[in-house]
Amino acid sequence: MSGPARTPVRVLVVDDDALVRAGLAMMLGGREDLTVVAEASDGAEVREALDRHVVDVVLMDLRMPRLDGVRATALVRARTDPPEVIALTTFDADAEVLGALRAGAAGFLLKDTPPARIVDAILRVAAGEPIVSPSVTRRLIDAAVDxxxxxxxxxxxxxxxxxxxxxxxxxxxxxxxxxxxxxxxxxxxxxxxxxxxxxxxxxxxxxxxxxxxxxxxxxxx
The missing domain is CATH 1.10.10.10 (Winged helix-like DNA-binding domain superfamily/Winged helix DNA-binding domain)
Known part of the structure; x- marks a missing residue:
């Protein structure tokens, strides 16, 4: 007999680029262990999305026009029983990445990360596991902080x-x-x-x- 079905990890995709959102939603939508429950085009829309949906992991773009991903991450993590946050970035040595991690993001992914690694990162973060290696952590700090x-x-x-x-x-x-x-x-x-x-x-x-x-x-x- 098979065991009870595991509840899919519920994901909120936040990015100001509609094509990026659509691509992520399409990639994740075909899996049984993940489901995209909502999308947001700006950090300012994240609060409403979280009020309306139960979310386990937020994929958070860092560079957005009205409310950037660092500040939006801080707002997410300040909620009661907050979802985990994975920052999405173009440059892995950007000071904004370190800012997002300090604000409470569990890790970060480059936007050109292969789909299988994105899925793996989401599942690991949802399970409470780290996805940022110590060497990357040290490089980020050395690049951005005295x-x-x-x-x-x-x-x-x-x-x-x-x-x-x-x-x-x-x-x-x-x-x-x-x-x-x-x-x-x-x-x-x-x-x-x-x-x-x-x-x-x-x-x-x-x-x-x-x-x-x-x-x-x-x-x-």
Whole structure:
């Protein structure tokens, strides 16, 4: 007997280019594990779309005329029980990408990313997994930020953590999964999840990607 059917991941596509929206909707629409529930042509339309639809993942263009993707990402992530956000960009070293990650995006994709990788990224983000590698994180920070200006502030935010929680932060900065962190620290996955939740609460962030950035800012990685 087969198990119960899994609910498809519900996606909101946000882009000011109608052809890009149509292409993404067509690509994702033919899958059983994904469904595009809504589209928006600007960041200003995102709030209404989220009010009207249940969304798991937002594909967010960063450069839009009225409300850009960075500010729209911050608004999305400030909602109660917010959907995950994947930033869509043309240039992977753009400061706007780092801004979106700091605003709460779980990761980013180039607009010319192959369809299979876009699908994989959506499914991974919906499952709570990171899609930004540590090397990419470091390159983004080095390209857009004077590290000396942020290291002190980052270290101050981490000051309230225990040594074990700092170990978890360092591992998140290295792109480790919960299972990998559990194996490294010789604890259960449930314990790792508890540590991650505690870290998010103490530093006032909403997801693992933001913590990974903080780890890089503080020089832990």
């Amino acid at each position: 590290r000396s200006l942020v290291a002190g502030a980052a270290a101050e935010r981490l000051a309230g953590l225990s040594d074990r929680e700092r170990d978890v932060v360092r591992a998140l900065g290295q792109g480790r999964s919960n299972a990998e962190i559990a194996a490294e620290l010789h604890v259960s996955v449930a314990t790792v999840k508890a540590h991650v939740s505690r870290v998010l609460e103490v530093v006032g962030l909403s997801n693992r990607t933001q913590v990974a950035l903080l780890a890089h800012d503080a020089g832990l990685v």
